[in-house]
Amino acid sequence: MTTADTTTDTTGDRPADPGTELHLQLAETATARNYHPLPVVLTSGRGAWVTDVGGRRYLDCLAGYSALNFGHGHPQLLAAAREQLERLTLTSRAFHNDRLGPFCRDLAELAGMDLVLPMNTGAEAVETVLKVARKWGYEVKGVPADRATVIVADGNFHGRTTTIVSFSSDPVAREGFGPFTPGFRTVPYGDAAALADAIDEHTVAVLLEPIQGEAGVVIPPPGYLAAVRALCSREDVLFVADEIQSGLGRTGTTFACDAEGVTPDLYVLGKALGGGIVPLSAVVGRREILEVIRPGNHGSTFGGNPLAAAVGHTVVELLRTGAYQERAARLGERLGKRLEALMGHGVLAVRSRGLWSGIDIDPELMSGREACERLLARGILAKDTHGSTIRLAPPLVIEADELDWMTEQLAEVLTVPRA
Known part of the structure; x- marks a missing residue:
């Protein structure tokens, strides 16, 4: 799926899906709370993309904490x-x-x-x-x-x-x-x-x-x-x-x-x-x-x-073969440059190596959790850590235009003031 396929499907304005609400309620009542997940219920995935129970697709930029380096369903x-x-x-x-x-x-x-x-x-x-x-x-x-x-x-x-x-x-x-x-x-x-x-x-x-x-x-x-x-x-x-x-x-x-x-x-x-x-x-x-x-x-x-x-x-x-390593290096250079361009625009620091980045959000702007929730509404899955930091680790099969779209969404998130 290309970025063009997603931009009209990631507005975040659609009402909560009943199936999602049911699964969230079940998780709250039947699962020990050793995690604080984002409010999304995933049901399928392919490559760098996953789909929730309501049929909405997301770009997976966590990749199971790097467990999914080769994407979903390789x-x-x-x-x-x-x-x-x-x-x-x-x-x-x-x-x-x-x-x-x-x-x-x-x-x-x-x-x-x-x-x-x-x-x-x-x-x-x-x-x-x-x-x-x-x-x-x-x-x-x-x-x-x-x-x-x-x-x-x-x-x-x-x-x-x-x-x-x-x-x-x-x-x-x-x-x-x-x-x-x-x-x-x-x-x-x-x-x-x-x-x-x-x-x-x-x-x-x-x-x-x-x-x-x-x-x-x-x-x-x-x-x-x-x-x-x-x-x-x-x-x-x-x-x-x-x-x-x-x-x-x-x-x-x-x-x-x-x-x-x-x-x-x-x-x-x-x-x-x-x-x-x-x-x-x-x-x-x-x-x-x-x-x-x-x-x-x-x-x-x-x-x-x-x-x-x-x-x-x-x-x-x-x-x-070395192909995945080369791909991570090449795309990682692209990702790092685009993230560094956000410095001074809600981002205090960027640390990037290959397809792995840590981004320190200005805590006066928003927390890392809030940034990830806003990215979720735009069709991107990411994870916060230590308060104001978010991590990006997309599958190594991600495409260059998908990376660009992801950084564009992050830039938009950082420019929208708190409600």
Whole structure:
């Protein structure tokens, strides 16, 4: 669907659809409120577009927090899922299946690594990498038992399990969930000197997002990732890159670390790895690190299931051509320029890398939530974070004219005064 098809269908003036109201009421009464979604009820999607229960179409500029890098209903991904559904969906890791080995081999090759430890969700993969890092610290580095520490960055987002929120600096994620897991040290994001000061003989890993997504697409200063890599190598510390949101083409390279020519010791992957079809995550790394995990140390009933492996293998095949990375880089340059043109017109700051942008709205003009509600009325789905910031992460299949239309709608939103 082109932008011309949408402009007459996104006025926001039509009355509330009865079906929408019914679904919203059901959600309010039957669903625990761990989210505060925008008031739209989606029923189908194709490419960069989704349709609600009333038949109205929206340009999806969140893409499932980057889980839908390849868009809704990508034909190759759907074909892989359908074929595997008819064959075998689950064995557990008690047995081998014919989809897991090829998937892990090719994902490791894509990442320039040796081994893959498959899991399901991003938070599971982060929990997995923390266990790997601690065990490596005890068995390989020689850290005394139960003394291992992991350094993390202020403003991080790695998930919401009990251990992960223990080192979160977001009070909404932390408050009410203690006591917290010890063994973590927090330093300012982007400050290599502070990181160097925090490393000691008990440090086993540095866990970082190469670009902080939930924080508002915060990009570190040039040279920071290279400095982290050098520090970790010098101090015999694992560099762990959480590329759950930033990886797999989103930033215009296969991994966000590629922008500085940096290779971590371990990648944490998720979201887009499952093609927006199934939950799939993985820790990908060097053999001598991941081999500290032995049978019985860690596992998952669904981890590495053949359905997820079939979809994940197809994701890897799509990325091996480099076409999606190139597209994200090219269109991302266009997006960044158009967003920067809004500076001084209701926008205080823009941070953009590939098809991923954080836009700080002037809080005196409106909140990020209000901006997203106004965009919704114009047929665009986006998500706010931290008060006055909105994030844009459209599928990598979006067209240039659709990006232009989206930024035009954002400009209009920012020029309409509050009622």
